[in-house]
Amino acid sequence: MSTETILYIILAGVISIALAVFMYGYRSKQKASLRWIFGVLRFITLFSILILLINPKLKSETYIIEKPKLPVLIDNSASVGELNQKENVSQFLQKLKENSELNDKFDISYYSFGNDFRESDTLSFEEKNTNISKALTSANELFKNQTAPTILITDGNQTLGNDYEFSSATFKNQIFPVVLGDSIKYTxxxxxxxxxxxxxxxxxxxxxxxxxxxxxxxxxxxxxxxxxxxxxxxxxxxxxxxxxxxxxxxxxxxxxxxxxxxxxxxxxxxxxxxxxxxxxxxxxxxxxDQATNVLVISKITHPDLGALKKAITTNERRTVTFKKPAEATSILNDYQLVMLYQPDRSFAAVFSEIEKLNKNTLVFSGLQTDWYFLNGAQDNFNKEASNQSDNVQALLNSNYGTFAVDDIGFDNLPPLHTAFGTLTISAPNEVMLEQTVSGITNGNPLLATMEINGKRNAIWDGEGFWRWRARSFIETESFQNFDDFIGNLVQYLASNKRRSRLEVSSETFYYNNNPIKISAQFFDKNYVFDGRSSLNISVKDKETEKQTVFPMLLRNNYYEVDLNSLPAGEYSYTVSVSNEAISSSGSFTILDFNVEQQFLNADVSKLRRLAENTKGMAYFATQSDSLINALIGNTNYQNIERSEQKVVPLIDWKQLLALIVLALAAEWFIRKYNGLI
Known part of the structure; x- marks a missing residue:
C-alpha cells in the first residue's frame, strides 16, 4: 500500500471522528451512554463510506512451481498397425503413465496425429495419412515459450505435408523420436x-x-x-x-x-x-468427347492473362486461346466462352459478332478500359468512369446463390486497380464479389454474373488479380484455391445448360485416401438460394445393393456431405429435398489405395537425423526405460518458480456496504427504541 493511500486513510479517520464528535459530543441532548453509542455508529458509517471512496489496495504476491512440459506425440495412422507396432505403442505409453518419478518431474500431455493433430483420447491406428511435420509444428507453436522436450512415437513414414526433417531447424525444443519398427531392409x-x-x-x-x-x-x-x-x-x-x-x-x-x-x-x-x-x-x-474452349481477346499484354491461362488450364478439359481483336472475329463460333480483357474501340467488330452468335462472355475492365466505348457496345452494365483510378478489395457476398463459391480469403487479398466511378448493372444479376475501400463497401460490384434467356455474362471490374494467385500460393503453398475459384466461374459461364432448382456437384471418381465430398445447392422458385431446406443423399453400392442415407450439412451457400466412411467400389446416388418433389441423381467410383500399406519398415535414418538436428536422441520402442531414465536424469529440465503479483482491495466493497447498512440500521432501531424518532 502506498504512503499516499495510508495518509488518506488517516485523514478519513480524523474526519470521521471529528464529525461524530461534532454531532454527538457538542450540545447533544441525549444521555451520555446514548451519545457514545450514536457517536461510535456514526463514526463507523462515515469511516466506511470514506474508505469505500478511497478504495485502498494491497499487492499480493504468490509463488507457483511450474514443471517442465513433456508433450508425447503418437502416430495414429494405419501404417503403425501394418508394421505390427500397436502393442509396442500401448506398452510404451503405459510405462510413461505409470512412472511416478517421470510424472513428478514433468507435466505430461498426450497428442495423436494422422491427417490432423489433436489431443489424444483413444487410438484407432486407422487414419489414412501421416502428417508428422504438422504434428511437430503444432507442438512447437503450443509450447514455443516453454521448456518442453518432445517425445515423437512414430515409424517415420510421412505421406502428407512438408518434409519434417527439413522443418526441424525451426523447432525450439529437443525431440526424442521413438522408432516403431525395425531397420532391417527386406527385398x-x-x-x-x-x-x-x-x-x-x-x-x-x-x-x-x-x-x-x-x-x-x-x-x-x-x-x-x-x-x-x-x-x-x-x-x-x-x-x-x-x-x-x-x-x-x-x-x-x-x-x-x-x-x-x-x-x-x-x-x-x-x-x-x-x-x-x-x-x-x-x-x-x-x-x-469434347473440351471447353475459352477464347481470351486482348489488345494489351498483362500479367493477368498469364494467371488466367494457368488457372483455367489446371483442368485439362479446358483449353485457352489468346487472340487480338482483329484476329478473333472469324473464330468466335469455335469457343464456348469469350473473355474480353480491357476492351476499347478496336473491339467493336468483336462485340457485334458476339451479339449475332449469342456467345457467353466475361468482360474484364481496368485502368486501360475505354468505358465510353464499352458503355455503348452492350446494354448489361454502365460505368460513369473518370480519369482517376481507385484501389479496391473484394468482399464475398455470402448470399450469392448462382453456384457454390468458397471464400478463399478475398478480403485479405491484394487490392485491384479500377477506374473511379459508379458501376450500374441493368440486367438481372447476382453480385458475387463487392468492392471495398479501407474495409468499407463502396456500393459497386467487383464481380457479378448475369443470365438472360440462357445466355450467361459476367463483369469483373478490376485489374491485377495475378497478385491474388501469387498470394494464394504464399498462404497455402498451392495455387489450388485461386485456380478452383476461376475454374468454377469458367464452368458456369461456358455452359448453356438451363438452371435447375437443385444443382449437384461431384467427381466421377475419388481415391479413398482423399476427401470424398459431394456438394449441392437448392433454390426456391425465384432461384434464390434456400438455406432452410433439409437435403439428404441416398448412396447405393452397385455390387451389394446396400443403400445408405446421409444428411447433407449446410456450409454458407451450399450443402455438403463427406462420404469417407464408404469402402472402395462403384456407387450411384440420389440427392433429394425434404417436402419437395425434386431430386438429382448421378454416380461415382471410389478407387482403393491405402498409402499407409506401402511401407516395409520404419524410416530410422530420417528419425535419427531429426533427433540430431534438435539435439535430441532416437530410441526404439523396446528402449523405453533408457529414454525415461535419460529424461529423469537430465538436469536441464528443472522446475521453475514463478511469482504472480495481484492487486487486491484492502476491504471488499460488499463487506463495507454491509457494515454501512448495519451501522445505520442499528442507529435507527436504537433511536426508535428510545422514542427519538
Missing amino acids: DLKIEQLNTNRYAFLKNQFPVEVILTYSGTNPVNSEFVVTQGPSAVYRTNVSFSENETSKTLNFTLSANSVGLQKYTAQILPLADEKNKTNNSKQFAVEVI
Whole structure:
C-alpha cells in the first residue's frame, strides 16, 4: 500500500471522528451512554463510506512451481498397425503413465496425429495419412515459450505435408523420436509413384509415368503390366540390381471409350517379398468427347492473362486461346466462352459478332478500359468512369446463390486497380464479389454474373488479380484455391445448360485416401438460394445393393456431405429435398489405395537425423526405460518458480456496504427504541 493511500486513510479517520464528535459530543441532548453509542455508529458509517471512496489496495504476491512440459506425440495412422507396432505403442505409453518419478518431474500431455493433430483420447491406428511435420509444428507453436522436450512415437513414414526433417531447424525444443519398427531392409519391389491425367479426350493418347523402386542386394528381373479388366494394355520387362534401384517408365495409353476408364498397374512380385500390397496400384482416367474452349481477346499484354491461362488450364478439359481483336472475329463460333480483357474501340467488330452468335462472355475492365466505348457496345452494365483510378478489395457476398463459391480469403487479398466511378448493372444479376475501400463497401460490384434467356455474362471490374494467385500460393503453398475459384466461374459461364432448382456437384471418381465430398445447392422458385431446406443423399453400392442415407450439412451457400466412411467400389446416388418433389441423381467410383500399406519398415535414418538436428536422441520402442531414465536424469529440465503479483482491495466493497447498512440500521432501531424518532 502506498504512503499516499495510508495518509488518506488517516485523514478519513480524523474526519470521521471529528464529525461524530461534532454531532454527538457538542450540545447533544441525549444521555451520555446514548451519545457514545450514536457517536461510535456514526463514526463507523462515515469511516466506511470514506474508505469505500478511497478504495485502498494491497499487492499480493504468490509463488507457483511450474514443471517442465513433456508433450508425447503418437502416430495414429494405419501404417503403425501394418508394421505390427500397436502393442509396442500401448506398452510404451503405459510405462510413461505409470512412472511416478517421470510424472513428478514433468507435466505430461498426450497428442495423436494422422491427417490432423489433436489431443489424444483413444487410438484407432486407422487414419489414412501421416502428417508428422504438422504434428511437430503444432507442438512447437503450443509450447514455443516453454521448456518442453518432445517425445515423437512414430515409424517415420510421412505421406502428407512438408518434409519434417527439413522443418526441424525451426523447432525450439529437443525431440526424442521413438522408432516403431525395425531397420532391417527386406527385398521389395514397389510402385513408388504413378502419374497420369485425370481426363483425356476421346481417340487421343494420354501419358502415364510410373516410378518403380527396388530394395535388395541381388539382381532381379520382373515384369510391369497395366491391365484394364481382363486385358493387358501395356507390359514391359524390368530388371534391378544393388546399384540400379529405380526405373522410370513413360508410355501412353489410348482413350478409346467415353466415360470412366479404370486400370490396374502391377509389377509382378518376387517369391521372397514380404509386402506385396505396394506392388500394384489402381488408377482411372475420365475420357470425354469434347473440351471447353475459352477464347481470351486482348489488345494489351498483362500479367493477368498469364494467371488466367494457368488457372483455367489446371483442368485439362479446358483449353485457352489468346487472340487480338482483329484476329478473333472469324473464330468466335469455335469457343464456348469469350473473355474480353480491357476492351476499347478496336473491339467493336468483336462485340457485334458476339451479339449475332449469342456467345457467353466475361468482360474484364481496368485502368486501360475505354468505358465510353464499352458503355455503348452492350446494354448489361454502365460505368460513369473518370480519369482517376481507385484501389479496391473484394468482399464475398455470402448470399450469392448462382453456384457454390468458397471464400478463399478475398478480403485479405491484394487490392485491384479500377477506374473511379459508379458501376450500374441493368440486367438481372447476382453480385458475387463487392468492392471495398479501407474495409468499407463502396456500393459497386467487383464481380457479378448475369443470365438472360440462357445466355450467361459476367463483369469483373478490376485489374491485377495475378497478385491474388501469387498470394494464394504464399498462404497455402498451392495455387489450388485461386485456380478452383476461376475454374468454377469458367464452368458456369461456358455452359448453356438451363438452371435447375437443385444443382449437384461431384467427381466421377475419388481415391479413398482423399476427401470424398459431394456438394449441392437448392433454390426456391425465384432461384434464390434456400438455406432452410433439409437435403439428404441416398448412396447405393452397385455390387451389394446396400443403400445408405446421409444428411447433407449446410456450409454458407451450399450443402455438403463427406462420404469417407464408404469402402472402395462403384456407387450411384440420389440427392433429394425434404417436402419437395425434386431430386438429382448421378454416380461415382471410389478407387482403393491405402498409402499407409506401402511401407516395409520404419524410416530410422530420417528419425535419427531429426533427433540430431534438435539435439535430441532416437530410441526404439523396446528402449523405453533408457529414454525415461535419460529424461529423469537430465538436469536441464528443472522446475521453475514463478511469482504472480495481484492487486487486491484492502476491504471488499460488499463487506463495507454491509457494515454501512448495519451501522445505520442499528442507529435507527436504537433511536426508535428510545422514542427519538
